[in-house]
Amino acid sequence: MTARYTLHGFFMSGPTYKVGLMLTLCGERFDYVSLNLREGQHKTPEFLKLNRFGQVPALVDTSNGKALCQSAAILDYLADKTGQFGGSTLDERLRAREWLYWGWDKLDAPIYRLRGWKRGFRQLEPVQVAMYETERKAALDTLEAWFTAGHHWLAGEHATIADIDLYGAVIYAPESGEDLAAYPAIKGWLTRLEGLPHFVPMSALLPPESRKAE
Ligand SMILES: N[C@@H](CCC(=O)N[C@@H](CS)C(=O)NCC(=O)O)C(=O)O
Structure with a gap:
């Protein structure tokens, strides 16, 4: 087919x-x-x-x-x-999309750019490396606080496109130089997502x- x-x-x-x-x-x-x-x-x-x-x-x-x-x-x-994965209520759909836009603004850029630099695809000056490391920490701290507060997912009681999208950034954190050891609540969320069917x-x-x- x-x-x-x-x-x-x-x-x-x-x-x-x-x-x-x-x-x-x-x-x-x-x-x-x-x-x-x-x-x-x-x-x-x-x-x-x-x-x-x-x-x-x-x-x-x-x-x-x-x-x-x-x-x-x-x-x-x-x-x-x-x-x-779109969210089952208007509130969930809104929350999911808030996380999506936040992710591209605060999370993806530092992780992807530091990863590109570590892998030799991108040149960065030391001051830019320091800036992205600070931004990566701030973004991961935000996520860690969210999950530490008892949330299992980013929007509502089930996984949404927000979880799939942000997972696709956080999973590259180790390649960007952050092994996530200091983020147990984020690691719990990664494991939950990895447990989804398919x-x-x-x-x-x-x-x-x-x-x-x-
Ligand atoms: N915000 C875009 C980002 C896409 C993006 O950065 N793609 C990279 C590869 S990971 C790319 O095509 N880079 C080549 C370029 O920008 O010229 C998306 O989510 O689709």
Whole structure:
């Protein structure tokens, strides 16, 4: 059976993992197209038709021909289409989206940039490293306080797109130089999310090559 969705991405990309994880948790099969960022495949005219920002991921919904970009917006779309992880009340939907926007503002940037620097993909001056380390600590402290206060999930009583999105940033913290030893409540939340049906870890979800849905 033809898969409804095609995910275009890169196996080391956190935002690509977020979308792949959402699809997987929703039980959606998807074709995967691997782009070589070093060769600039995300800047070709063909790819810019899918993602005008020239970034991965991009998701194509073959049922209606829509091409979507920005992982948080894609998660929102998939929640709408699948009826899963969107939050079951207006309050939950609002809270989930507040966390999504907060994540991109405060959490993802320091973790992804320090990870890129550690892996040699990005140059940072010592003053920038210090700034991102301070920002990473502040963001992780915010999350730790939330879960220490007794919340199991970010919005309501069940996992939502907020948990999937922020998981796809926090899971890269060790590669950014923060092993999370000082964050037991965050680690408990990571374990809860990893216990959801159909969960697949980042190391197993995205191959370095393109793959058709099984
Ligand atoms: N906010 C975007 C971020 C996407 C992003 O930063 N993608 C990186 C790979 S992880 C990329 O394509 N970088 C190449 C570029 O920006 O030119 C999203 O969530 O989709």
